[in-house]
Amino acid sequence: MTLKNDDAPLLLDLQEVTVWRESTCILDSISLNVPTGRHTAVLGPNGSGKTSLLKLLLRQFYPSITKDGHQGRVFILGQEVWHVDELRRKMGVVSSALDQNFLHGRTGRMTVTQAIASGFTANELSHFGPRMTLEVIQAVDQAAESLGIASLQKRQLHTLSTGERRRALIARAMVHRPSILVLDEPTSGLDIAAQHLLLDQLRQLASESDLTMLLVTHHIEELLPEINHVVWLKSGRVVFDGNKREAITEARLSGVFDVPIEVNHSDSGWYSASIASSR
Numbered sequence: 001m002t003l004k005n006d007d008a009p010l011l012l013d014l015q016e017v018t019v020w021r022e023s024t025c026i027l028d029s030i031s032l033n034v035p036t037g038r039h040t041a042v043l044g045p046n047g048s049g050k051t052s053l054l055k056l057l058l059r060q061f062y063p064s065i066t067k068d069g070h071q072g073r074v075f076i077l078g079q080e081v082w083h084v085d086e087l088r089r090k091m092g093v094v095s096s097a098l099d100q101n102f103l104h105g106r107t108g109r110m111t112v113t114q115a116i117a118s119g120f121t122a123n124e125l126s127h128f129g130p131r132m133t134l135e136v137i138q139a140v141d142q143a144a145e146s147l148g149i150a151s152l153q154k155r156q157l158h159t160l161s162t163g164e165r166r167r168a169l170i171a172r173a174m175v176h177r178p179s180i181l182v183l184d185e186p187t188s189g190l191d192i193a194a195q196h197l198l199l200d201q202l203r204q205l206a207s208e209s210d211l212t213m214l215l216v217t218h219h220i221e222e223l224l225p226e227i228n229h230v231v232w233l234k235s236g237r238v239v240f241d242g243n244k245r246e247a248i249t250e251a252r253l254s255g256v257f258d259v260p261i262e263v264n265h266s267d268s269g270w271y272s273a274s275i276a277s278s279r
């Protein structure tokens with residue numbers, strides 16, 4: 001078992017993990033520790049391997065065997081072997097891939113209530129959902145209420161706006177009170193007002209003491225003030241792993257994105273970035 005100093009298991013412990021897909025090396029001998037009890041952001045440009053790293057955590061990817069016969073190791077919450085459903089039930093996940101699934105087909109025809117309830121079983125179809133016991137119904141209603149979508153509970157997912165559907169996904173991710181919340185570009189596709197509302201709701205969740213948040217994004221505007229630890233990925237490698245203050249500097253962003261970047265830091269703790277003007 002892999003333990004942090006305080007004996008809590010690490011959320012993720014990658015030991016020299018390489019992932020190949022077709023002829024592309026997506027992750028290149030990555031070693032990384034992500035503890036529980038600390039919010040962490042994984043940042044990086046498009047194609048740097050952020051989603052692939054998440055797929056290792058969600059057991060959608062496994063380490064490849066390299067040409068010299070070496071296979072890296074992935075420990076999740078201290079265990080190398082997991083029953084995938086059991087692992088997924090321990091986490092709440094919000095990603096744009098999931099969002100797409102919840103827009104189409106039979107999954108898209110689930111009501112908001114059914115979709116939120118499906119967080120208990122980590123399935124994406126209502127007939128695999130939990131029995132709607134009083135306890136489940138109360139938890140679903142409470143999650144919908146806290147995300148401000150109680151009035152939408154009878155609506156089918158495919159009829160919701162992107163912002164409403166994203167809030168339904170967060171309610172689903174939180175309904176079973178997981179101790180880990182995984183967010184993959186949670187505000188993508190949202191307008192500025194919906195983005196603001198969602199980030200506010202995520203801040204509230206981040207301040208719950210027993211929740212560990214793992215945020216994966218290329219938008220530093222999504223970096224919640226509550227997240228103080230940053231991992232930068234570039235070309236499938238970890239190029240920085242440390243404190244947010246050292247992570248979000250003009251020099252670092254310019255180096256990671258290979259263009260001159262200006263960074264602003266607001267008094268309320270948010271960051272924004274733009275390409276540095278040449279004039």
Ligand SMILES: Nc1ncnc2c1ncn2[C@@H]1O[C@H](COP(=O)(O)OP(=O)(O)OP(=O)(O)O)[C@@H](O)[C@H]1O
Pocket residue numbers: 021022024026044045046047048049050051052053218
């Ligand atoms: N199944 C796959 N087959 C082939 N290549 C893949 C596969 N999955 C990912 N890749 C490649 O691996 C690289 C990393 O992809 P990944 O989606 O992890 O990046 P990302 O950092 O999440 O990017 P983005 O910010 O654009 O979402 C990309 O070059 C991508 O094309």
